[in-house]
Amino acid sequence: xxxxxxxxxxxxxSVGAGIQLSPNAVRVLNWLGLEENLAAFxxxxxxxxxxxxxxxxxLETPLGAAAYDRFGAAYYHAHRADLLAALVETMGQExxxxxxxxxxxxxxxxxVSVSLADGSMVEGDVLIGADGIHSVVRKVLFDIExxxxxxxxxxxGVIPAASVAAFDIPKTTSVWWGPNRSVVHYYxxxxxxxxxxxxxxxxxxxxxxxxxxxxxxxVLREFAGWHPQILALIRATDQPFKWALHDxxxxxxxxxxxxxxxxxxxxxxxxxxxxxxxxxxxxxWVLARCLADGPSDPEQALLRYQALRIERANWVQKFSRDxxxxxxxxxxxxxxxxxxxxxxxxxxxxxxxxPGQERLYGYDAESAVT
Ligand SMILES: Cc1cc2nc3c(=O)[nH]c(=O)nc-3n(C[C@H](O)[C@H](O)[C@H](O)COP(=O)(O)OP(=O)(O)OC[C@H]3O[C@@H](n4cnc5c(N)ncnc54)[C@H](O)[C@@H]3O)c2cc1C
Numbered sequence: 131x132x133x134x135x136x137x138x139x140x141x142x143x144s145v146g147a148g149i150q151l152s153p154n155a156v157r158v159l160n161w162l163g164l165e166e167n168l169a170a171f172x173x174x175x176x177x178x179x180x181x182x183x184x185x186x187x188x189l190e191t192p193l194g195a196a197a198y199d200r201f202g203a204a205y206y207h208a209h210r211a212d213l214l215a216a217l218v219e220t221m222g223q224e225x226x227x228x229x230x231x232x233x234x235x236x237x238x239x240x241x242v243s244v245s246l247a248d249g250s251m252v253e254g255d256v257l258i259g260a261d262g263i264h265s266v267v268r269k270v271l272f273d274i275e276x277x278x279x280x281x282x283x284x285x286x287g288v289i290p291a292a293s294v295a296a297f298d299i300p301k302t303t304s305v306w307w308g309p310n311r312s313v314v315h316y317y318x319x320x321x322x323x324x325x326x327x328x329x330x331x332x333x334x335x336x337x338x339x340x341x342x343x344x345x346x347x348x349v350l351r352e353f354a355g356w357h358p359q360i361l362a363l364i365r366a367t368d369q370p371f372k373w374a375l376h377d378x379x380x381x382x383x384x385x386x387x388x389x390x391x392x393x394x395x396x397x398x399x400x401x402x403x404x405x406x407x408x409x410x411x412x413x414x415w416v417l418a419r420c421l422a423d424g425p426s427d428p429e430q431a432l433l434r435y436q437a438l439r440i441e442r443a444n445w446v447q448k449f450s451r452d453x454x455x456x457x458x459x460x461x462x463x464x465x466x467x468x469x470x471x472x473x474x475x476x477x478x479x480x481x482x483x484x485p486g487q488e489r490l491y492g493y494d495a496e497s498a499v500t
Contacts, residue, residue, distance in 0.1 A: 142226070152404065242389055256390070277376035277398065280400060294324065299317075299359065312328070393413055
């Protein structure tokens with residue numbers, strides 16, 4: 131099957147940020163041949179540790195070897211640039227057209243044509259709109275609504291791990307919950323760097339961009355009174371970036387004739403469960419298998435892809451939106467009850483993993499399609 135990837139960017143580059151790759155995504159990346167790359171630059175977190183903003187422990191659930199044993203694939207933290215480089219190295223760039231921005235779509239008979247910003251046209255049997263949260267394909271065929279602004283901003287930075295060595299930060303997925311705010315940090319780049327994300331109420335700025343910047347003083351002000359380790363991570367950051375967080379409402383359908391949506395275009399979600407890219411990766415595997423199984427009837431193949439994927443992706447989208455309230459609870463009594471309940475529940479999980487994690491990480495995209 132010949133594939134053309136139309137990418138608007140003029141080069142394949144990635145933002146300077148980390149990404150959590152849970153076993154449901156790593157399983158697929160391994161099948162694509164990235165196992166050795168991931169082992170080289172990925173960091174295996176020993177556990178997921180949730181603390182209150184002052185450092186009080188709330189919850190610890192297993193990851194590391196326990197996640198591998200339970201789910202059959204590792205949980206990794208990685209730098210996005212390393213992941214992109216490994217994908218390019220392993221899969222090559224054949225069929226990738228850079229500087230190709232799609233602006234229009236037309237379905238005629240058995241083909242779909244895409245018009246590009248430079249005035250040219252590309253024609254194919256099917257079109258997959260994997261064009262992110264601001265998807266043109268979604269807008270033209272499925273939904274004219276703009277993304278929903280969550281009212282929160284994610285600050286983020288990547289720092290040399292050596293700059294906070296005094297804190298002896300363990301190799302965990304470290305999550306901190308404070309009133310109306312949260313922080314997540316973890317090692318990337320084989321352990322040489324730490325990626326942190328701090329989510330706060332937005333100051334009215336709803337611009338969504340991986341390259342918008344801010345000042346360290348502004349971030350420190352947002353986290354005044356937090357544990358010294360969090361303040362040290364922020365202080366060690368040369369240039370913090372900010373990103374206004376948006377998601378989408380679930381769609382009832384991702385397929386129109388020979389066109390289908392995939393990834394954020396279909397189901398962009400808030401980052402609390404670190405699943406946006408993981409869901410895109412699951413989509414891609416299932417879609418490829420559906421098309422390979424039914425090459426003579428691509429419309430049916432796309433409908434099969436949708437039937438196999440939509441319920442799960444829409445659940446993850448809602449699960450992620452609901453998490454904002456859990457992470458950012460502000461009433462002290464409600465926070466106390468939340469923490470108590472989570473600790474009690476913890477002892478009842480047969481394998482140590484909360485049911486949400488079991489459902490997220492246990493998904494096998496190949497089993498789902500066979
Ligand atoms: C703060 C933050 C932290 C996150 N952390 C995690 C995490 O730890 N783990 C995880 O799994 N997910 C995480 N995510 C989510 C993840 O980044 C996204 O879900 C993922 O990038 C979506 O992939 P995608 O390919 O669908 O869309 P995108 O990554 O947005 O890619 C879309 C591509 O389409 C191109 N494009 C767009 N429009 C056009 C056009 N008209 N013509 C041609 N090309 C076009 C774009 O240039 C881009 O390359 C996080 C998100 C945020 C905001």
